[in-house]
Amino acid sequence: MDPAKLTPEYILEQRRLRNLRKEQERKEKEALGLIPQDEQDKRPLYIKRPLLKVSDGDEGAPKIKIMSYNILAQTLIRRDLFPTNGKILKWSIRSTILLDEIKHYDADIICLQELDKLQLKTFWMKEFDKLGYTVKYHRYNTKNHGVAIIFKSKLFTCKHQSFIKYDHDLVHDEGEVVLPSARIATQNVGFMTYLEFQPFLLKQYPHLSNKNGLIVGNTHLFWHPFGTFERCRQTYMMLHKYKEFTRILSVILGNSKGFYSFFTGDMNSEPFDAPYLSITAKPIEYSGQAKNVLGCSLTYTYSQVRSLEKNEVDENDGLDDEQRENPTDPEPEVFMPTPDQDQLLLQMQNAHNTLKVRAISLYSVGYKLAHPENSGINNDRNEPMFTNWVNTWSGMLDYIFILTDWDNTEDFSHSVDTPEEIADKYNIKLLRLLKLPVPGDMGPKPNGQPRIYQYPSDHLCIMAEVQLL
Incomplete structure (x- = not known):
């Protein structure tokens, strides 16, 4: 090169371009989990998010942090599903980051979904015991992963549990509308724990004796693009089983003092879908896109392997779901149900509307106050984007719900509860919510999770801090 062209300006420009190339190479390696060890040690392995304020706390009432987290079952990880995620897919690496993240947020009650039975025995039981937690776990007997409710032993003791198998039919009370039967075997479950306050809490906060304690539920509903009808059925069962559990506990305890009641989980349903709306926007009337999606899900025929009748003969036996003559769009803009489908939709709607229990999402209640730029962007329930x-x-x-009695004359179909209302009516004051990112926070593609230096699961944990008044 002509030495005359090596001006200071030229040299500075070449250095700038070299640094840009290095930064781009670093980002590409980071996306593949290939950052050199010396650079790894300088960066946190996951993003720490703040708890955002919703309201001020009161004096003389305990604060409880409740977390819900689908931690991504290791048995479900395949390289073809996560082709660019790198070494975080290894359990030896991911387990350490998951544990550090859970320890960092220090929840009093932790509800996990997709917790592997193998890792429960070889890793989680030991680690949670070190941290002073008690672990309760439930799974379908043929599944390798399940759901867990984990709580600080110094605060609570578990007296009773109730288990939900969604493939089973319910025993209905006289006068209740009978829920449509399950169409397929989903093998999904949920369960509830009754947690009594430890004596020191009752001594420190005497007003807690006005309630019997906490009911905490956790579930993971059916995942399938055309599974909306089954999820709608499962949300009904969730509330029905809760109602049954509270009734049984009241008989055992011999009083009608009631409970602080929470239900969490991965509902595999967005805020504009029928399963979510059926339990929160009561009374529900299926219409518009929600009805189109729900009705369309009834047209899908599943393979024989999912059949509830083991001896049933299917003319398409041996075909995969994708090989059948099935709809291809789970969210059609227009759908005309058959008379039989219309009757099933009406039966589902009536079942939800005669069940006198309602769910209130805590992120729906408070996230608009805490993080308005990420609230109600793609839904009218004030929920975050993802x-x-x-x-x-x-x-x-993913959601953290309060469960409460519902007088079916009250109309919540188009309204969202406020923090003041849940404090006045249900003695639960929402203080803070764990921040959730917006799309621009997720960085350049490929950015599908889990990813080292971002999040150790394909879901983000959520957490609410409440005061028990």
Whole structure:
């Protein structure tokens, strides 16, 4: 090169371009989990998010932090599903980051979904015991992963549990509308724990004796693009089983003092879908896009392997779901149900509307106050944009609910509860919510989770801090 061209300006420009190339190479390696060890040690392995204020606390009432987290079952990880995620897919690496993240947020009650039975025995039981937690776990007997409710032993003791198998039919009370039967075997479950306050809490906060304690539930509903009808059925069962559990506990305890009641989980349903709306926007009337999606799900024929009748003969036996003559769009803009389908939709609607229990999402209640730029963007329930982020899809699937009695004359179909209302009516004051990112926070593609230096699961944990008044 002509030495005359090596001006100070030229040298500075070449250095700038070299640094840009290095930064781009670093980002590409980071996306593949290939950052050199010396650089790894300088960066946190996951993003720490703040708890955002919703309201001020009161004096003389305990604060409780409740977390819900789908931690991504290791048995479900395949390289073809996560082709660019790198070494975080290894359990030896991911387990350490998951544990550090859970320890950092220090929840009093932790509800986990997709917790592997193998890792429960070899890793989680030991680690949670070290941290002073008690672990309760439930799974379908043929599944390798399940759901867990984990709580600080110094605060609570578990007296009773109730288990939900969604493939089973319910025993209905006289006068209740009978829920449509399950169409397929989903093998999904949920369960509830009754947690009594430890004596020191009752001594420190005497008003807690006005309640019997806490009921905490956790579930993971059916995942399938055309599974909306089954999820709608499962949300009904969730509330029905809760109602049954509270009735049984009241008989055992011999009083009608009631409970602080929470239900969490991965509902595999967004805030504009029928399963979510059926339990929160009561009384529900299926209409518009929600009805189209719900009705369309009834047209899908599943393979024989999912059949509830083991001896049933299917003319398409041996075909995969994708090989059948099935609809291809789970969210059609227009759908005309058959008379039989219309009757099933009406039966589902009536069942939800005669069940006198309602769910209130805590993020729906308070996130608009805490983080307005990420509230109600793609829904009218003030929920955040997403808790699940993968290469091909993102959406809000995870929730922390309050469960409460509902007088079916009250109309919540188009309104969202406020923090003041839940404090006055249900003695639960919402203080803070764990911040959730917006799409611009997820960085350059490929950015599907889990990813080292971002999040160790394809879901983001959510957490609410409440005061028990």
